[in-house]
Amino acid sequence: MKKIILGLLIGISIPFAAGYLFVISGGMPVATKGEPLPLEHFIVKRALHAAFKNDLGKQAPFELTGDHVAAAAKIYKNNCGGCHGVSDHENLMAKGMFPPAPQFFQPDKDVKDDPIGEIYWKVKNGIRLTGMPGYVDILNEQELWEVSLFLKNGATIPEEAKK
Numbered sequence: 001m002k003k004i005i006l007g008l009l010i011g012i013s014i015p016f017a018a019g020y021l022f023v024i025s026g027g028m029p030v031a032t033k034g035e036p037l038p039l040e041h042f043i044v045k046r047a048l049h050a051a052f053k054n055d056l057g058k059q060a061p062f063e064l065t066g067d068h069v070a071a072a073a074k075i076y077k078n079n080c081g082g083c084h085g086v087s088d089h090e091n092l093m094a095k096g097m098f099p100p101a102p103q104f105f106q107p108d109k110d111v112k113d114d115p116i117g118e119i120y121w122k123v124k125n126g127i128r129l130t131g132m133p134g135y136v137d138i139l140n141e142q143e144l145w146e147v148s149l150f151l152k153n154g155a156t157i158p159e160e161a162k163k
């Protein structure tokens with residue numbers, strides 16, 4: 001019986017020891033240019049989806065019209081543009097991040113196909129271990145929705161608001 005328990009303990013310890021050796025030998029990529037670990041994207045994507053899935057059906061309490069448009073553009077410019085870009089110029093800082101901050105003004109990088117509840121969740125809570133901050137303590141509820149709607153309407157932002 002003792003031998004079985006000892007065997008089990010050794011069997012359980014081996015993966016932990018191997019993982020520890022992997023980390024302390026520098027195998028774990030920590031530089032932003034490092035390659036993702038096997039399954040990293042797969043696991044993180046699923047974890048993120050599990051986190052916001054209850055908010056997918058959430059609807060914005062107002063539409064992005066009138067004063068909300070200018071307010072949203074201003075919020076975006078002051079809080080988000082530094083990483084996500086304010087025009088279709090390439091943002092070099094974003095490229096140095098892991099993962100890189102998506103450039104919402106670049107073709108095919110907008111989030112207009114994502115449910116508004118998902119965008120709102122990400123803006124409010126941020127995405128841990130990426131550069132994406134959570135804005136829950138920075139923007140109020142109305143501002144969170146305004147900037148989320150601004151991104152949802154990414155392809156049809158009036159030229160005036162873009163400036």
Ligand code: HEC
Nearest residue numbers: 079080083097099100101119122123127130131132133147
């Ligand atoms: C310091 C840099 C930084 C700032 C400032 C920032 N973000 Fe982000 N954001 C990121 C990064 C990096 C990601 C990519 C995260 C990922 O791929 O998991 C991201 C992802 C996102 C996503 C998800 C995109 C997708 O394809 O699903 C949304 C939506 C978003 N940001 C909105 C905003 C808004 C709105 C603001 C301002 C209120 C903002 N971000 C400010 C770095 C930033």
